[in-house]
């Protein structure tokens with residue numbers, strides 16, 4: 001049997017460091033999520049103040065398509081959640 005290449009202590013250190021980076025990435029995702037929702041809300045408010053519609057489905061379709069292209073099927077699901085966070089439920 002070959003000896004492990006790292007000790008448990010080394011592995012724990014590596015995992016802790018990677019988890020710090022994951023936490024930072026999650027913080028950034030949450031910040032971006034909130035920023036996008038606020039921008040979307042502002043676009044909707046500006047359009048409706050000018051007598052326009054709450055939704056622009058062609059724009060939503062383009063966004064869902066982009067997320068699907070970049071991230072696959074889960075990306076399309078993510079886009080639906082992202083859109084709902086901004087304009088509210090359909």
Ligand SMILES: O=C(O)C(=O)C[C@]1(C(=O)O)C=C[C@@H](O)C=C1
Pocket residue numbers: 040043044054055056057059060063082083086087
């Ligand atoms: O781009 C717009 O016109 C928006 O209102 C923003 C947004 C979005 O969150 O991306 C939200 C609602 C619309 O149906 C389309 C897109």
